[in-house]
Amino acid sequence: MGERLGGINLHLLKKLSEEIGVSGHEDLVRNLIRSEIDGLGEIEQDSIGNLYLKVGEGHPRVMISAHMDEIGFIVKHIDKKGFIRIELVGGWDPRVFPSQRAILIDKNGEKLEGVVGSKPPHIQSRKEMEKAFKISELFLDIGMSKEEVLERIEIGCTGTLYSEFRDIGDFVVGKALDDRVGVLLLIELAKAIDVDFETNFVFTVQEEVGLRGAGVAAYRINPDIALVVEATAAGDLPGVREEESPTSIGLGPAITIMDKRIIVSPEIFSFLKRVAEENNIDYQIKKPAYGGTDAGRIHITRSGIPSGIVSVPTRYIHSPNQLVYKKDLERTFELLKFSLEEIPSSGLY
Ligand SMILES: [Zn+2]
Structure with missing residues (x-):
């Protein structure tokens, strides 16, 4: 471990997974993120605890978020x-x-x-x-x-x-991969991307108790468009019928069309699928309508903010031993990177 996997730093994922940040008490995770993004752009924190990293200037104004907290x-x-x-x-x-x-x-x-x-x-x-x-x-x-x-x-x-983070062959296992995989992807994107429009990387608080930080963040930034990066339930398991399995391991990033808190606009859904197809990135569509993410709050903030969701399929989510397939993580990084770069020419905002 410690070596890089595509755009992914597994050593950093271990640190993020093993750090403690229960909803409303995200300080230790926030400090770790802050040390990782130091020098990459303008860093701010609001009074509820969301952490912001702003890079680039001019329109479109983009928000891309992942939640820091864990159950x-x-x-x-x-x-x-x-x-x-x-x-x-x-x-x-x-x-x-x-x-x-x-x-x-x-x-x-x-x-x-x-x-x-x-x-x-x-x-x-x-x-x-x-x-x-x-x-x-x-x-x-x-x-x-x-x-x-x-x-x-x-x-x-x-x-x-608590469980120690481990690299076990094609998978990693650890606590809080929901949503430290999202946090990791945001940090890696911020390091990898060079944008000429305003991109706000947001690490939100209190998602697990009702999407509470994300609304505050979306109101503050008032973006033209928002992307949420999450871990989502993989149901490709014994005893789970295929039609009730939201996502499967190994099929790449999951793009949401509808969950319990949002109906994603067909334009954003099509945009994310198109980016995946044009760049030969395997992806899957998350079956409706399971779970909810920060996008459920963001898209109804102010006068409405077009929002999309890309998730990493995660087995045994909301347990201390969550499993993520490393290749899914790598492909999610690629999809997010290309999507961010193509937002200005997407006609979405
Ligand atoms: Zn989550």
Whole structure:
């Protein structure tokens, strides 16, 4: 690892994946991005926490965004023995929680490891064995006495399930690839592209709790056109019917026509497909209508902002072990690069 794959820096993806940035607490991820984009253009931050990198001048004014935040949890209670109870942040399947490794940010901003504890099979009744644990039955164990726990942790500390980023053959696996793959692609694009029109790379906050940062960012920039770069669910798995699988691994970037929050304008949809075809980039159309992205908010900001979505198919999304096919990442980079370059001549705005 560390070597480049097409336009992609896997070493940087590892750093992004392993950094912690639960919705509303994106500081560490934002700092990492800031250090990577330093010197590339004008950098700003707004009061909700979105990070902006502006390069180029003149029309069209383009916004291209990816969200920095990840799903996680927030501490709600510490009990008499120092076990920590949590509230989930974002769209988890709580059944993935038992026995996972967790990572928390303590009162001083230091990282702290733990595990998600639950009652072992030896002391469960037959009835208990038949049911999945609810999040209210689970707790974090950080291996410390109550006094030590209270010294480090308080209500409001955040964290998430942790897994180390790994390069496993044709795939990478890690936490938070939704949407650190998007963040990585934006950083790599900003480094690779030389544009003579205003391009705003935006790293948004709080996508996972309701697309909250993106609306603020779109209002601030008031772009002529917006592109959102996401990770999206791949459903090419045992037990999933083809018609209910939004995307598949290995077929290239997924272009959205409709999800739960947007109907993409036929012009933008056709533009992205045309760029892919003209440049011989494999792509797939994401089946309607699964999920929602920041574009759901951006396209209804101000008097409407034409918005498109390009996503990297991701297996086991919203779990600590998300799988992305490296070649899909590479092709997504190519599609985005060519699309950005061709926006001025697209007649889209
Ligand atoms: Zn996402």
